[in-house]
Amino acid sequence: MEALSKPKTEKFKFLAETILKLLASHGEGAIKVSRLARSAKVSRAWIYKYVGAGHQDLMNLAVHRLIEILRASVVEVPTTPEEWVQSRMIYMRQFMNVMIEHPYVVSLFYRYRGSSTYYGKLIDEVELDFIRTSSLRTQTALGVSENKAIFFTKTFTTIRFALAHQFLTSHEQQDEAQLNRILKLTEAALERLIKV
Numbered sequence: 646m647e648a649l650s651k652p653k654t655e656k657f658k659f660l661a662e663t664i665l666k667l668l669a670s671h672g673e674g675a676i677k678v679s680r681l682a683r684s685a686k687v688s689r690a691w692i693y694k695y696v697g698a699g700h701q702d703l704m705n706l707a708v709h710r711l712i713e714i715l716r717a718s719v720v721e722v723p724t725t726p727e728e729w730v731q732s733r734m735i736y737m738r739q740f741m742n743v744m745i746e747h748p749y750v751v752s753l754f755y756r757y758r759g760s761s762t763y764y765g766k767l768i769d770e771v772e773l774d775f776i777r778t779s780s781l782r783t784q785t786a787l788g789v790s791e792n793k794a795i796f797f798t799k800t801f802t803t804i805r806f807a808l809a810h811q812f813l814t815s816h817e818q819q820d821e822a823q824l825n826r827i828l829k830l831t832e833a834a835l836e837r838l839i840k841v
Contacts (some may be wrong), residue, residue, distance in 0.1 A: 669752035765796030
Protein backbone atom coordinates (compact mmCIF):
# COMPACT_ATOMS: atom_id res chain seq x y z
CA MET A 646 0.00 0.00 0.00
CA GLU A 647 1.87 2.98 -1.35
CA ALA A 648 0.07 5.76 0.55
CA LEU A 649 0.55 4.05 3.92
CA SER A 650 4.33 4.33 3.72
CA LYS A 651 4.25 8.05 2.96
CA PRO A 652 4.67 10.68 5.66
CA LYS A 653 1.45 12.09 7.06
CA THR A 654 1.62 15.27 4.93
CA GLU A 655 1.90 13.17 1.79
CA LYS A 656 -1.12 11.13 2.90
CA PHE A 657 -3.14 14.33 3.33
CA LYS A 658 -2.10 15.51 -0.11
CA PHE A 659 -2.86 12.13 -1.69
CA LEU A 660 -6.24 11.94 0.05
CA ALA A 661 -7.12 15.52 -0.99
CA GLU A 662 -6.21 14.76 -4.60
CA THR A 663 -8.27 11.57 -4.47
CA ILE A 664 -11.26 13.64 -3.33
CA LEU A 665 -10.69 16.12 -6.15
CA LYS A 666 -10.44 13.34 -8.74
CA LEU A 667 -13.68 11.76 -7.51
CA LEU A 668 -15.40 15.16 -7.56
CA ALA A 669 -14.23 15.78 -11.11
CA SER A 670 -15.35 12.42 -12.39
CA HIS A 671 -18.42 11.60 -10.28
CA GLY A 672 -19.53 14.69 -8.33
CA GLU A 673 -20.04 15.23 -4.60
CA GLY A 674 -22.20 12.12 -4.21
CA ALA A 675 -19.08 10.00 -4.74
CA ILE A 676 -17.38 11.36 -1.62
CA LYS A 677 -17.79 8.54 0.89
CA VAL A 678 -15.21 7.73 3.55
CA SER A 679 -15.06 4.03 2.68
CA ARG A 680 -14.53 4.78 -1.02
CA LEU A 681 -11.88 7.40 -0.21
CA ALA A 682 -10.05 5.06 2.16
CA ARG A 683 -9.93 2.40 -0.53
CA SER A 684 -8.88 4.81 -3.31
CA ALA A 685 -6.32 6.69 -1.21
CA LYS A 686 -5.01 3.49 0.39
CA VAL A 687 -5.52 4.69 3.96
CA SER A 688 -7.78 3.32 6.64
CA ARG A 689 -11.16 4.82 7.48
CA ALA A 690 -9.89 5.20 11.05
CA TRP A 691 -6.96 7.30 9.78
CA ILE A 692 -9.38 9.59 7.91
CA TYR A 693 -11.62 9.97 10.96
CA LYS A 694 -8.65 10.63 13.26
CA TYR A 695 -6.68 13.09 11.12
CA VAL A 696 -9.26 14.66 8.80
CA GLY A 697 -12.58 14.30 10.60
CA ALA A 698 -15.79 12.38 10.35
CA GLY A 699 -17.87 14.93 8.50
CA HIS A 700 -18.37 15.55 4.80
CA GLN A 701 -17.32 19.18 5.33
CA ASP A 702 -14.01 18.06 6.85
CA LEU A 703 -13.25 16.15 3.66
CA MET A 704 -14.33 19.09 1.51
CA ASN A 705 -12.08 21.46 3.46
CA LEU A 706 -9.07 19.20 2.94
CA ALA A 707 -9.76 19.05 -0.79
CA VAL A 708 -10.36 22.81 -1.02
CA HIS A 709 -6.97 23.61 0.51
CA ARG A 710 -5.26 21.34 -2.02
CA LEU A 711 -7.25 22.78 -4.94
CA ILE A 712 -6.22 26.31 -3.95
CA GLU A 713 -2.57 25.21 -3.75
CA ILE A 714 -2.80 23.74 -7.24
CA LEU A 715 -4.58 26.73 -8.77
CA ARG A 716 -2.06 29.15 -7.26
CA ALA A 717 1.01 27.08 -8.12
CA SER A 718 2.07 29.29 -11.03
CA VAL A 719 3.69 32.60 -10.09
CA VAL A 720 5.55 35.10 -12.27
CA GLU A 721 7.36 38.37 -11.83
CA VAL A 722 5.55 41.69 -12.16
CA PRO A 723 5.98 43.05 -15.71
CA THR A 724 6.67 46.73 -16.40
CA THR A 725 6.54 46.87 -20.22
CA PRO A 726 4.29 45.32 -22.89
CA GLU A 727 7.09 42.95 -23.93
CA GLU A 728 7.63 41.85 -20.33
CA TRP A 729 3.88 41.42 -19.96
CA VAL A 730 3.74 38.98 -22.90
CA GLN A 731 6.85 37.18 -21.61
CA SER A 732 5.47 36.93 -18.07
CA ARG A 733 2.16 35.57 -19.40
CA MET A 734 4.05 32.96 -21.40
CA ILE A 735 6.16 31.91 -18.41
CA TYR A 736 2.97 31.71 -16.36
CA MET A 737 1.21 29.76 -19.13
CA ARG A 738 3.98 27.17 -19.33
CA GLN A 739 3.91 26.75 -15.53
CA PHE A 740 0.11 26.57 -15.58
CA MET A 741 0.09 23.95 -18.35
CA ASN A 742 2.67 21.84 -16.48
CA VAL A 743 0.52 22.00 -13.33
CA MET A 744 -2.59 21.02 -15.33
CA ILE A 745 -0.71 18.13 -16.98
CA GLU A 746 0.27 16.92 -13.51
CA HIS A 747 -3.29 17.43 -12.17
CA PRO A 748 -5.65 17.03 -15.17
CA TYR A 749 -8.69 16.56 -12.93
CA VAL A 750 -8.46 20.27 -12.00
CA VAL A 751 -9.51 21.22 -15.54
CA SER A 752 -12.53 18.91 -15.22
CA LEU A 753 -13.37 20.40 -11.83
CA PHE A 754 -13.08 23.91 -13.26
CA TYR A 755 -15.55 23.23 -16.06
CA ARG A 756 -17.87 21.12 -13.91
CA TYR A 757 -18.27 23.62 -11.06
CA ARG A 758 -17.29 27.11 -12.32
CA GLY A 759 -20.20 29.52 -12.05
CA SER A 760 -22.31 27.10 -10.02
CA SER A 761 -23.71 27.86 -6.59
CA THR A 762 -21.96 24.83 -5.09
CA TYR A 763 -19.16 25.06 -2.58
CA TYR A 764 -16.59 24.30 -5.30
CA GLY A 765 -18.20 26.65 -7.78
CA LYS A 766 -17.95 29.50 -5.31
CA LEU A 767 -14.36 28.61 -4.47
CA ILE A 768 -13.30 28.47 -8.13
CA ASP A 769 -15.01 31.80 -8.80
CA GLU A 770 -13.27 33.33 -5.76
CA VAL A 771 -9.82 32.11 -6.83
CA GLU A 772 -10.44 33.32 -10.40
CA LEU A 773 -11.63 36.72 -9.17
CA ASP A 774 -8.49 37.02 -7.04
CA PHE A 775 -6.36 36.13 -10.08
CA ILE A 776 -8.21 38.69 -12.22
CA ARG A 777 -7.79 41.44 -9.61
CA THR A 778 -4.09 40.83 -9.12
CA SER A 779 -3.28 40.23 -12.76
CA SER A 780 -5.32 43.16 -14.09
CA LEU A 781 -3.40 45.58 -11.85
CA ARG A 782 -0.13 44.23 -13.26
CA THR A 783 -1.55 44.42 -16.78
CA GLN A 784 -2.69 47.99 -16.31
CA THR A 785 0.79 49.03 -15.11
CA ALA A 786 2.73 47.12 -17.77
CA LEU A 787 0.58 48.08 -20.74
CA GLY A 788 -0.44 51.56 -19.62
CA VAL A 789 -4.10 50.85 -20.37
CA SER A 790 -7.31 51.75 -18.58
CA GLU A 791 -8.61 49.60 -15.75
CA ASN A 792 -11.45 48.29 -17.92
CA LYS A 793 -9.11 47.31 -20.73
CA ALA A 794 -6.74 45.62 -18.26
CA ILE A 795 -9.65 43.63 -16.81
CA PHE A 796 -10.72 42.67 -20.35
CA PHE A 797 -7.19 41.45 -21.20
CA THR A 798 -6.98 39.51 -17.94
CA LYS A 799 -10.38 37.86 -18.34
CA THR A 800 -9.46 36.93 -21.90
CA PHE A 801 -6.20 35.36 -20.71
CA THR A 802 -8.01 33.59 -17.87
CA THR A 803 -10.42 32.00 -20.34
CA ILE A 804 -7.62 31.10 -22.74
CA ARG A 805 -5.50 29.32 -20.12
CA PHE A 806 -8.18 26.81 -19.13
CA ALA A 807 -9.43 26.39 -22.69
CA LEU A 808 -5.93 25.56 -23.92
CA ALA A 809 -5.30 23.21 -21.00
CA HIS A 810 -8.59 21.45 -21.78
CA GLN A 811 -7.74 21.29 -25.49
CA PHE A 812 -4.29 19.88 -24.82
CA LEU A 813 -5.49 17.30 -22.29
CA THR A 814 -8.46 16.07 -24.35
CA SER A 815 -6.84 16.26 -27.78
CA HIS A 816 -6.53 13.05 -29.74
CA GLU A 817 -3.10 14.21 -30.84
CA GLN A 818 -0.06 13.01 -28.96
CA GLN A 819 0.48 15.03 -25.80
CA ASP A 820 4.16 15.84 -25.98
CA GLU A 821 6.53 18.78 -25.61
CA ALA A 822 6.25 19.67 -29.32
CA GLN A 823 2.45 19.88 -29.11
CA LEU A 824 2.68 21.96 -25.92
CA ASN A 825 5.19 24.30 -27.60
CA ARG A 826 2.84 24.78 -30.59
CA ILE A 827 0.01 25.72 -28.23
CA LEU A 828 2.24 28.14 -26.33
CA LYS A 829 3.49 29.73 -29.59
CA LEU A 830 -0.11 30.32 -30.71
CA THR A 831 -0.90 31.80 -27.30
CA GLU A 832 2.06 34.15 -27.53
CA ALA A 833 0.99 35.34 -30.99
CA ALA A 834 -2.58 35.90 -29.72
CA LEU A 835 -1.34 37.90 -26.72
CA GLU A 836 0.88 40.05 -28.92
CA ARG A 837 -2.11 40.81 -31.17
CA LEU A 838 -4.31 41.45 -28.14
CA ILE A 839 -2.08 44.18 -26.71
CA LYS A 840 -2.04 45.97 -30.09
CA VAL A 841 -5.84 46.38 -29.98
